[in-house]
Amino acid sequence: MNVLDITGVTKVYNPDTVPVHALRGVDLEVSAGEFTAIVGPSGSGKTTLLNLIGGLDRPTAGQIRINGIDLATLSANKLIDFRRDHIGFVFQSYNLIPVLTARENAEFVMLLQKRPRAEREARVTQLLREVGLEDRMDYRPTQLSGGQQQRVAVVRALAPRPRFILADEPTANLDSVSTANLLDIMARLNREEGVTFLFSTHDQRVIDRARRVVRLEDGQIVSDEVFDR
């Protein structure tokens, strides 16, 4: 079953002044449980595609359906609630809330969903333990390394059990040890939790671990390969 159906998506920036065609008629289907990397050189449209899938931006043309819901039918406010309930985000620069501890950051989305305290605590404690941060739960982001912050961000994205996780260049700011560590964690959570991961990256270490690699160039999909890993 597809969690994501993209049909003929086009994105043009500055259509009235200096048009920039970021995406040109992209079609893509992603099934539940995939571990997919969207790759391509800078400016190929990876981040634009992820932003459109995440409902952070609207396409100029085409349709994006997540679990059968057409994102174009949702108002801006409904879209925020939709993201909260169905999509987990991992950003390149971690983007944790600096005034909250690792545990508070991790349970933040569940809190927005008004999940019971006991459920939040159990889920976040379990996930932080799984990513090796059980002794850093009460640390604030500034007291954590980049790799640790990104692991907290992954836990935050995973905690509310979203349909899939969008990760925009998640390893771009990490050293090789932290990258390997993070990829191990995400691969394991993908297997164990069955959550779909969709990365945008040009990091070969990530590409090497992906089971499907979609290559974008000049706003178009030029290859789509599946690997048995």
Next chain:
Amino acid sequence: MLLKIAWRNIWRSPVRSWVVIVAIALGVWAVIFLMGFSTGMANSYVDSAIRLEVGHLQVHHPEYLTDREVQFVLPQADSVANLIAAGPGVQAVSVRTLVGGMLSSARGSHGLRVRGVDPAEEAALSQLDRKLVEGAYLPEGRRNALYLGKKLADRLGVRLRSRVVLTFQDLEGNITSAAFRVAGLFDVENNGFEEGTALARREDLNRVLGRPGAAHEIAVMLEDAALADTVATRLRNRLPGLDVQTYMQLSPEIRLFESQISASVYIIMAIVMLGLVFGIVNTMLMAVLERVRELGMLMAIGMNRPRVFGMIVLETLLLGLVGAPLGMALGAGMIRWYGRHGLDLSAYAGEGLSEFGMSAVIFPDVYPGMYVELAAAVLITAVLGSLYPAWKAVRLRPVEALRKL
């Protein structure tokens, strides 16, 4: 959680937050002090007017207040006074004979109003005996003794035991004169009263007037000024042939003064709060613009716009909730200290204040309700100051905000 984030957010930039908190505290302190000072001035004026001149109520012959003619005497004034004194809420009653005339000395003469009183009754009401600075307050056994304001004595060049001549119209309309001797001098920090009023024993004045037992006015002091209308209504029913008026009717300028002071306090409060609004807008706008990326992230991961808006408003409210109590504590402490010791303005405006019937020593006072009003004003100001920054925050588009450095 929203409260926790808002509280921690305001301490992310402690210096900036403290600047706003101190600005709010100083604004609140300034308003409290001005409120207290204005209320103290109003109290000084009203107390002086009530104590020295009108009391809370006055009873007259129905035609007396129209022309203040000496022939409009109260019938059976002493019996009426006893009846009033026996009523509930009445603290003191003074029966007065009033004549307007000319007081002459060897050096000059001056127009004035002489109040013929029973010294004990009048002392209980106006406490003028406490204002004695020289001599004695209408001593018993001394005939035609006069209790004179010190300023009028200086103007007429008279001292204790000086002989002065009082000339006025008697009950038949004839001009009559009588010699009085200055027995005591008072100083009331109210130039108009001190230069225009003298006290004599009622029996001395009535003797010259030619009608023992005559009286023109019964002044009444109540236990509480708020009872004035109630007691006046009761007395009007009991004394249908007489004119009963409250201090607000007799001296409408008191109400005017009080309302002007009150209005000026609210205007000052509004100006201070307006200044604070701009300070808060500036600070909160900086706080929002510094966190564009973070706010974009919050909206990206599912924090909806009302929550983002609420978080910014809450942060501003928290600044107010820290600043306002600080300012209130500072202001209340100052009001308490000066309320006890008085703020002496005699070096700057003593004479000017006396001209308007106010003491040069102001005792600031703030009613508890004023603190509630001020707290509400600060909270409203904080909310108003947060609206624009909060609106800017929710107008952010996550996709653009996340790109900001």
